[in-house]
């Protein structure tokens with residue numbers, strides 16, 4: 001059992017970390033420790049004085065105790081803790097006080113699913129233990145059930161919260177964070193988060209922690225291009241391969257808020273959960289609200305070890321279904337070669353080209369339905385475009401499959417165009433406020449997936465298409481954000497629920513889709529990485545992480561995203577030059593290397609390539625096929641950070657260390673500079689490794705402790721090595 005119970009205190013153990021909490025004499029739940037391993041002992045005694053001037057003492061409390069200075073486990077609003085609360089309610093009498101005290105606890109073998117929300121899971125009970133603690137505010141009878149799962153094989157703790165109204169009056173839940181942790185004085189010094197925008201997602205930002213609050217958030221209805229629902233606290237000197245790191249990753253795809261507050265006594269309160277702005281949930285007597293899960297990862301060996309824990313856990317115990325452990329197909333996507341202008345012969349020609357190169361699937365993107373010739377119409381009218389596909393979709397799919405590749409199809413299930421049969425028939429099916437004209441984003445509106453009748457009809461239409469032809473791959477896109485958020489399906493007192501209900505509706509749709517079509521490979525996309533989060537990962541096999549296909553831009557985007565997500569779920573396409581987003585011209589070897597280390601795809605018309613480049617692209621496809629098993633299970637080491645110099649480098653090592661792939665890209669060449677050394681990680685120092693391309697060999701210790709110096713190269717030049725154990 002990785003959970004040890006003392007007298008009203010618990011130590012959760014993962015292979016290399018401990019998480020401890022205890023109940024004070026007053027019944028408050030106190031955070032004790034999250035970090036390197038500590039044998040179970042009474043840590044509560046080690047912080048006997050919890051009082052300073054101006055610290056209020058609870059009416060029934062001992063004199064030396066105040067919630068104001070206590071490291072709390074689940075702080076509530078309007079009591080004697082003045083820092084950011086994890087839970088906030090408005091009671092029926094208009095007051096907001098909540099004083100949650102310990103009631104009971106139970107230990108469960110394994111992990112129970114979270115109803116209605118995606119979460120990590122176990123396949124066998126021995127993989128984890130779960131602690132559930134029940135807290136209660138006696139006057140209002142509001143209960144909080146905190147759930148902690150410690151994994152035996154991962155340095156991860158999954159936390160979630162359910163709020164129950166056991167009273168007799170309705171209550172408004174205004175905030176509930178899934179995790180709130182008070183790290184002790186002087187542990188975290190900086191915090192790291194992933195920020196960006198469309199086409200430049202997941203930029204790594206590191207900022208010092210000073211007094212007060214810092215936060216990142218999404219108010220866009222989706223997790224967003226702008227901020228990923230993830231952050232990490234960094235201890236003294238923490239960097240890629242050293243130092244203490246505490247990671248927080250929220251398994252949720254909607255509005256979120258993450259805050260880090262350094263209080264007056266240098267405690268660091270870190271919280272993440274659904275964004276309270278625009279959120280309010282009506283809890284009738286007997287009702288409960290389930291908040292999403294947060295996956296906490298502690299690493300004593302820097303950011304690299306934290307990332308590898310997230311990668312292993314997410315790959316094996318967040319992704320699910322029969323396709324979880326299968327290799328992702330290499331797709332040729334027609335978007336950048338045709339945009340909206342194509343017909344059946346164009347697509348068939350692309351399929352033939354794809355097959356000739358060794359690709360495995362033709363992915364037909366936007367524009368195949370209704371009368372969609374640009375982005376101004378037809379979303380929601382999921383029937384084949386009469387002019388582009390005159391013989392129907394089945395003929396298109398059969399034609400593509402006859403060339404020897406499988407067929408994939410684009411949908412934007414949550415969207416509707418004002419110019420569509422669907423909206424004309426159901427003008428009130430969108431998320432909108434009845435008194436206002438809705439804002440348009442990319443000329444489209446959002447269907448209210450919080451309403452079962454809306455998503456059932458869309459489901460019926462999409463399922464009919466999927467049943468009509470052998471379609472093995474679906475790209476789920478989402479190209480605008482939620483505005484004027486309101487639902488005609490909700491009474492006035494429940495309008496604050498609309499955004500979260502939409503997210504729940506998307507999950508319910510995906511549950512149904514993955515249950516009915518378990519062999520369908522789903523690519524998650526929201527204008528690139530606008531909804532790249534663990535919630536969507538639970539239902540999809542890969543994510544299109546950016547609309548930016550430029551190899552140099554992709555270095556920062558992919559390596560930034562790799563802080564949390566494995567490269568093996570990131571779609572990366574070899575595309576044309578000059579690049580469509582930034583106009584840059586990069587060599588084929590660089591475009592190949594940057595894409596082939598993720599889930600390789602193609603986004604150009606191969607017929608337009610010179611013969612040599614076509615042959616080079618075919619070689620990248622062949623290499624990717626050979627590397628796929630290693631990419632799917634290998635451990636990532638980031639070697640050189642593209643934001644900190646003129647180079648990027650990373651490597652992927654087989655779990656048994658017998659094989660590794662190393663990539664290096666020189667971004668801009670410098671004249672007469674210092675010689676550049678590349679030192680590797682994760683190999684066995686005592687083994688000899690041979691490069692499969694050149695036959696050259698080196699000892700593991702030399703590669704890791706001394707490193708290579710290799711020749712200066714020009715701008716945007718890439719090298720890669722495929723090393724195999726030789727002795």
Ligand code: DGJ
Nearest residue numbers: 335365366525527528547
């Ligand atoms: C945005 C996606 O990110 C692109 O790949 C493409 O599918 C377009 N939408 C189509 O509208």
